Amino acid sequence: MKKITWLLLLVLLTATIHLPAQRKADRKTLENLQAHITYLASDKLEGRRTGSPGEELAAGYIAGQMKQAGLAPKGDNGYLQTFTVWEGRETGEASQLTINDASFAAGEQFVPLPFSAEKPAKGDVLPAVKEPDNIWLIDVQDMELNPHAPATDKYLEKAKEAAENHASGVIFFNGKEDIGAVRQWLREKPAPLSIPAVWVNRDVSRKLDGDNASGFRISMQVAFQQGKRTGTNVIGYIDNGAPNTIILGAHYDHLGYGEDHNSLAKGEKAIHNGADDNASGTAALLELGRMLKNGRFKNNNFILAAFSGEELGLFGSKYFTAHAPVDLERVNFMINMDMVGRLDAAKGLQVGGIGTSPSWTPLLRESAEDMQMHFDSSGVGPSDHTSFYRQQIPVLFLFTGTHADYHKPTDDADKINYDGELSVIKLVYRLIEKANKQDKLMFLPTKETQVSSARFTVTLGIMPDYTYSKGGVRVDGISDGKPAQKAGLAAGDVIMQLGKQPVSNLETYMQALAAFKKGDKTTVTVQRGTQQQTFNIQF
Template sequence: MKRIIIVLSISALLAACTHTSEDPNITKQELKVHMDFLASDSLKGRYPGTPEDAVAADYILGEFVKAGLNTKSPFGLQEFEVIMSLKTGENNHFVFNDIQAVTGEDFTPAPFSASISGSGEVVFAGYGFEIDSDELLWNDYMTIDPLGKWIMVLRGNPEMDSTSSPFDPYSNDRDKAMLAGDKDAAGLILVSGEKFDPEDNLMSLKSRESAVSIPVIHITRNLANQLLEKSGKSISEIENEMNERRIPVSFNTGTELNAETEIIPESKNTYNVIALLEGTHPDKKQGYIVLGAHYDHLGMGGPASSSREQDTVGVHYGADDNASGVISMIEIAEKLALSENKPDRSILFIAFGAEELGLIGSKHYVDNPCIPNESIDLMVNLDMVGRLRENKLQVNGSGTALESEEIVTRIASDSFNLSFSPGGFGASDHSSFYSKNIPVLFISTGVHSYYHTTQDNEEKINYEGLIKTSDLVGDIIQEIAQMDSLLTFQESGPKERYTGRQSRTRVTLGIMPDVTSTDETEGMGVEFVTPGKPADLGGMKKGDLIIAVEGKAVNSVYDYMYRLGKLKKGQLIIVTVKRDEEKLDLLIQL
């Protein structure tokens, strides 16, 4: 591995050495040199934690050095760890009736399983539903006692052929595990019926998910039928009965199970790349403007990635997402460093790692800053700025500082068709800074049909538009860096957060959750509380840690969304939070 990194790093050095300039103007030639390297086949999509990811970081660091920026400690490479994948440990067992199943062939722990053992009778519980809504009634637990039992359920729902089934919001495997855990089951067994998966493939452990409280095991239909032997029923027969008659089927199997799960997270190191251009004014240089862009992408894609081509394994070049933002930042850094009128305030340039895994790099930075967060006057985030069309430019976060929209509009003049969005949160690295009460601007030329596909390549980049956008961003930074007064921060948060899948959540507390919560942390952090919404009226504050809803544990955003899905509008609930090591019960009216 070290040899590979060394060879690739030499390639990065050679590529960097081909680009030298004393001209502050941003040119297509300079941008293309950077793009040809970062979005090349050899960098294999810059997936976090890979040798190619490290080479990209080295390249960016080299460009910062060449621009004359300060990359010495505490700047330079800021290393941090990310969980890349999961693997099964040695302690995975599934034993019943003298049958010892084989890990990886007969069964596998689910990616969200706890690593724990459990013994008890196996009880079949239909699809694992407990639904009581205006549209649907279905309770697989009504006729059984789940306490201390292994609960076996079918994956999916009785209407797998439907594109808009009322069962869909309740059919998530993890939600079924949460329900079984709430009922103090020993564990959950998932089985894929023929309607759900004719090929009966076992789950992959490549994805990263927060663990539930109980062991969760996915088994093959063949193994499930052996478990059901005493009942005289098969998975196929049960599936057909429930799907045709639309009624729950639940029963005791009479079979005792002894099982254990062990999932081991596999971590890799990646980096934020940080450089400083010190301001020239003796007083103003104590204030900072951060210009950031993430440099990671999806690697080779595939089913476990967020690629929109799930059946394709190939280089996801990430030319627009987000090599475009990185090379724009590099050239803006050079332009400001070579300018005769250097900024009064200091400019901190950060290339973030692991953005595609959930803003991990920027979150790590704001929690471990090189400079006090309180000294940052503005954070500008560049993400997907290489596909300017009809001069349309999106500027998000314009409401996070009182002066921002006027400044951007004035500098852009009539050169751009600007679209402003005031909210400070969003699916990119500026969100991490906004959560620290820092004004932000998120600049983008917008999404397109090549987003998160193998077709997001160098050929699609609009270099003239990228130059134009980069010049605008540089001018905005220069303007704000020279101001005598600071920007006036103001909260400008969203009303809701998109959860990524259809949800049964009908209520909202009016908060922005911390999506980076891990199994190692208790509770789910609150990044933002919307004024006038239930959480605010109930006394919740930014920085609180939600540890329970109605007495049920919350350890991740998945737990939180599941808990909300069990509530109804108008309900009076207790949300338990931890605030400065003190536990508080907040009474909240939904």
């Protein structure tokens, strides 16, 4: 009896000592989370757009925190791993537009249209007079634009008409589009016309539309160049001399001022601070790195990877898997934390990828404690874990849900549920603790979910390669039982045409898809290697 009493006293004493220590550790983590997110989501970083000075500041901060935690650098240049984001065509530096004695900025005040010829034109132009062998001025307000068709269709029609009537060039003015939208048109790759064609902004339009304009001496030159920018992953490493490695990841890039047209806000451009998306996941990554470096889990090595380019289409994580600093065949599993800062206890945590290994369900049940979770088996989705699933690595995707501030300037640090994020971090830590006692997890392929949109009533059933920019849409994966699989499409095919609609990029692919309804039959033309093949499909 005395022995039992002493044992109970020892247990109680141990618990009494442990609880204050745990509370102290939790307070430290909460303070760090607030510091990380407050900085990463500050206006100083201007939304952390990939390739921007704000992204560079964020990468420097993350690398500094990894170094302070004792993580070893595992990038190409210290902690940093740089990659190129190819963005199709953009206005070339040789492009010029001069009206009388005023010169205008290429890409800012005027933009070549995607079907323009790369050549010069000049002339003395009278308003409203369209002469052969001279530049035509076309007032967009006089054009009947179809709201249900791409605006470029009407622009192309009018430019063709000008070329057929021997115009030497064409300038479109008074267009209602903003300059950013017109720049996006350059991602299309229609056949070029025989004459140069440009769109001009409001400032230039006012000059061309002036009541006192008697004539213009115009000189124009159109040139294109390949658009690109440099993104940066930040990679830290904990080397335990183990045979396998666990990868923890989170993207740290966001939308900047919304220049890439992925903002859901309306009105004037503003900084999108991205506190939840995804300063929250990045902060969790940094704290887990610190905890694991000081922890006792030695049966695996650990990579902590902060990805950029996620908002543009998983560029950073896809580059990482193609240029991995460790052997991917020795990767145990990957956990992706994307938007983990708005946990609602009643709604719970969303966990994707549990079907990618038979070990996930029991591990999550053992680690959950009192956290409510909702599961999805698919290993793919609109975040960086998809890049690792494609390499046959078990993945988990942790997400606390969307909200009214998603992809808006209002996603700020003061709206983060820091206690909720701490509970997500603890879940990941417990999960690693239990997985650390097991052998390398077995990979299982899953049935892939298709990202849907209210615009579509049908799906082809492909996972597009968001990083492909050479014309068409390259297939990165095929969903089981969907029209693409039934028709015989395969990963690596490049979709060039859907029905009668040519496909030059994701935007034109979605436009083509939106024209069909369930039961419709059509064809899809793909480039497979050096050959084009056409398949019959039914939605």
